[in-house]
Amino acid sequence: QGDYIFYTDWMWTSFVVFSISQSTMLAVGAIYYMLFTGVPGTATYYATIMTIYTWVAKGAWFALGYPYDFIVVPVWIPSAMLLDLTYWATRRNKHAAIIIGGTLVGLSFPLFNMVNLLLVRDPLEVAFKYPRPTLPAYMTPIEPQVGKFY
Numbered sequence: 001q002g003d004y005i006f007y008t009d010w011m012w013t014s015f016v017v018f019s020i021s022q023s024t025m026l027a028v029g030a031i032y033y034m035l036f037t038g039v040p041g042t043a044t045y046y047a048t049i050m051t052i053y054t055w056v057a058k059g060a061w062f063a064l065g066y067p068y069d070f071i072v073v074p075v076w077i078p079s080a081m082l083l084d085l086t087y088w089a090t091r092r093n094k095h096a097a098i099i100i101g102g103t104l105v106g107l108s109f110p111l112f113n114m115v116n117l118l119l120v121r122d123p124l125e126v127a128f129k130y131p132r133p134t135l136p137a138y139m140t141p142i143e144p145q146v147g148k149f150y
Contacts, residue, residue: 015110015117022074023109026050027102030083034097040088043101047080067130069121075112079105 030043051073058071086101 011123015114018074019110019113022076023079023106026076026080026109027083027105030080031087031098031101034084034087035094040084040091043080043083043087044077047076050074050076067121067126069126072117072120074109075116076109078112079109082108 026043026047030046033046034040034042054071054073058068058073061070062068082104083101086104087097090096090100
């Protein structure tokens, strides 16, 4: 049937890997930019761009016939706002901005996204509604005829 059961098999692993990678991407990218420009509000701007980019990607996949829930847009903006607030509050101490801001992003990002992921439709239900597209004949694997001597 559908292949979206893959999500249920790897759900927790995906959540952990994406939480670590995306919160790191947000914190490192935004702090790097803020420290060189000195502009608070940069993390929120960065997160907004990433959110819009993901909306575009979601729309593109949906246009290709995938289910609407196939791409889940991560909730970057609230964590980025916390990072900007920290940067504004610790303006005199750049290391505090990195440590406190990074910690706040690392702790809040998975929480916001857990709530977001709870709203995704049941992948099993989606798997049966959207069967995997049939491969063309030249792509269809041929089962090896091993051990059939009769």
